[in-house]
Amino acid sequence: MKKIFILAIGLFIATAANAQDGIKFGVKGGLNIANIIKDDGNNDFDTESKLGFNAGLTVEIPLIAGLAFTPEVLYAQKGYKQTSSFGEFTRTTSFIDVPILASFRLGSSFNIVAGPQVSFLLSTKNKFENDFGSVEQTIDEESDRFKKSLVGGVVGFRYDINPKFDIHGRYALDFQKNNEDGSTNTPEFRNQVFSVGVGVKF
Template identity: 65%
Template structure:
């Protein structure tokens, strides 16, 4: 993980030195449509989307007329839902995501391809179980549970610049690592996957 931070810092400094026009800062936010890809272990269940959100800041560092370095820092909620004969179970995980992205502008349009690695840091895990008898909610103690505190993944998506300041973006993010190495009934093995839709504003 230290190597990833060093690489990100190096890319940021290199981008700043070779920037073709002023560096621009921005804010962004949107809808997360999150689910999981199940791995080995106790995974005899079917899941569905757990809607969430993301919000954060971004930096746009132009390297040429068509390529920019665009790292971000986002607060993002993920997770999944499942329904059984006993009721509905929902797990919501909160992360600080650090996408380290390149934006490639398609010639003659406001459309950009965005791609790059992402590091995610777990901040909380909340479980909710609901049936006809009532609702039970609890927050997992991440320090004592068998959950990874940081995950490495990737991002691929599109951004359309509506004008100089406002953009609409859609992307897919996938963790390359499992959330834990020893799945159990309460913490099954899985990888997060998220489809995000949102807007950004650059100053």
């Protein structure tokens, strides 16, 4: 996993280093509203959204008028909540997301962004709470219970307040399931995340 993360960072830097004039580096951060889409398997339960955050680096590389290549490397929290008569269960999954996005400018400030995304699993934490207390569990990232990388897609918008600051929103969905053999402990699902945030360019 560490090697994959280093490779993702390397590709990000290499892309930026070979870009044409007009490149803009940036940082971004925001709020994630995460949940899951259940697939086949042992999935007889209802889920609720959970809050998390995202933060990372961005590059904007102009291609032609109105079109830019905008790859990112982000730390992102995902997961879901489940409430029952026994208490509340929360699963938090931490990923390195690498969206490979195109940005289409509509007007002077509004942009549509879309493209594929590869997500690399860092850790999974479970928490169970009820009136008697709480219990937490961290699952080893090297365990075979979960896929270590997932391919998905992103679509959203960015509004440029000025050349340096923006606000943005997007929806991301995994195209692959977290595992292929759902069980009581590890049901099959795909992550979905709505996010809003701010960005700063240099």
